Amino acid sequence: MSSNDARGGWDFDAIGTPEDFLSSWSASRGNLRRFFEDHAAAPINEESQRQAGEAAATQAVAAIYDMDLNDFHAGVDAVAGAIESAGAIHVSTPDPDVPQDVGAAAFFDVDNTLIQGSSLIVFAQGLFRKKFFTFKEILPVVWKQAKFKLTGSENADDVSRGREQALEFIKGRSVSELVELCEEIVDKRMTDKMWPGTKQLADMHIAAGHQVWLVSATPVQLAQILAQRLGFTGAIGTVAEAKDGVFTGRLVGDILHGPGKRHAVAALASIEKLDLARCTAYSDSINDLPMLSMVGTAVAINPDSKLRKEAEARGWEVRDFRSLRKAARAYGLPALATAAFSLTGWRIRQKLRKE
Template structure:
C-alpha cells in the first residue's frame, strides 16, 4: 500500500522552477508507533521528575492512547490540568534526559513505512515538517533524528530561572496545526495545493484539509470515516524499525533543523496530563 502511495509522491515531484512544497507529518502513531511523550516516562522517573506510581499510570495511558486516543474534550481537560501541574519543572533537566535516552526510546519505534515516505519526499525536493502536539523538548530531537527540515511543536512558557511557569501561550493542536501549516506556507513559499499531510487522528482534519494531498495513517474511527467520505488515501504502518538498521542516512540530517514553534505545552506537561487522564479513566475504554 505504501508503494502505491510512493508512486503518487513521485508523480507529484516538483521541478525547481515551480513553488516549493512540503510534507507535513503528525508524529505520534503516524511516524512513531507510540506516544512520543509517554515513551519517556521511565526516563523521567529515573531523572526524578515523576514517581513510580506515575510510571505505572503512564503505561496505562499509553495503552488507552494506542487503542482509542483522546478526544477533543479530554485533550482540553488535560491542557487545563497540566498547566498548573508542571510549574517549576527544570527545562534543562528535561532536555538532558531526552537527549541521553532518545535513541533507546524512540529509534526502535519509528515506522519503517514512515521513514521511507520521509526519504521519498526529500528525494522529490520537498521539505519535511513534523507538526506535533507533543512538547518541543521531545519533538525537536526526534525531528533531528528523522532529518526533518522543520518542527512545529508545543511548548510552555519558561521563566528566568529556567523552569516551566505553568502558563500556556500556544497549543499545537487541532485548528492550530492548520494555522501553523498556512503560516509556514506564507513564510517559506510552499504551494499547499501540491503539498502533503499525514495524520492518524480526526483532530488533525483541519491540517489535512489545508493541503492538496492529505492522507490518513493508522486512522482512528472518526478519521477513517472522514477519509472514506472524502476519498482520502488510508495507509497502514505496522513495521517499527531502528533507523540505523534500515537507512543510516536518516539519522544524520543533511540540512539543519529549523524549529517553528511559538510557546505552548511542554513535554513534561503533556506527560503529566496524560497521567491524569489515565487516572480518570478507569472504566471501559472507548475505541
C-alpha cells in the same frame, strides 16, 4: 474681445494675476483639507492605524487560510516558540546536492503516524525515571496509554489533561535539563518505535527537495530532537513558556492538537512561503482533520475508524502499516498462532531434510 474671453473665461481683473489666483486656490485647498481632516476624516492616529491594519490582516487571513485572526496569532505564537526553542527555524540543513522544490512541504503527525504509540506517554515515562513526579501522579498517564493501545486512537480530553500535567511536572525545572532528557528519550525509546513505511514516505519528500515538518502535540523540544535525528526540516510542538532558562508552567500559543495544528501550519506556511495546495499532510487521527483538509494532498496513515471513513469519502489515500493488527482483525489471534507454529514446523522439517 473682453478680458474674460481672452483669458479663457476667467476674470483676472477681479481676482488679480494668475499667481494671485494660484496662491488663493492653494490656500482654499489647504483650508478645505484641514476641514475634512479635522471634522470629516480625522488624521489616522496610532490606534486607528492599528485597527485598520488588523482589519486588513483579518480579511487576508480569512481569504487565504479561512481562519480567524486570533487563531492565526495563536499559530504564530507556536511557531515563534518553536524557533526560540531551537534557536533557528530549521533544525536540519537540506542536502546541497538535492535541488529544493521551493513552496512544497510535507507535514507529519508523530503519534501512531511516524512512531508506534504515544510520544507523550514515552515523555511522561522519561520524566518519571528522572523523578519529575511520583508513581501516584503517573497512574492516570498509564491508564491513558492503555486506552490508546486498545483503541488505536487518541482522546482530545486525554491529550489536553496530559499537557496540563506535563506543564505542572516541568514547572521550575531548567530547559537544559529537559533537552538532555528529550535527547535520551529519542535515542533510546523512540527510534526503535518508528513505522518504517512512514519514514520511507518522509525520505521520499526529502529526496524530492520538499521541506518535511513534524507537527505534534508533543513538547517542542522532543519533536525538534526527533526531527533533527531524522534529517527533517523542523518541528512544531507544544511550547512551554520559559524565563531565564526555567519553565514557568504556562503554555505559549496553542496546544498543538486538532485545530491548533491547522493554526500553526498556516503560520508556518506564511513564514516559509509555502503553497499549501502543493503540500501534503499525514496523520492517523480524525482529530487532525483540520490540518489534513487545508493541504493539496492528505494521506491517512494507520487511521482510526473515523478518519478511515472520512478518507474514503474524500478519496484520500490510506496507508496502514499495522499488518499484524490487520491480520489479527481479519483472521483472529488463534488462527495466526496456529499458522505461525505450522510455518515454524515446516521450516524445521525442511532444514532436517537438507541435513
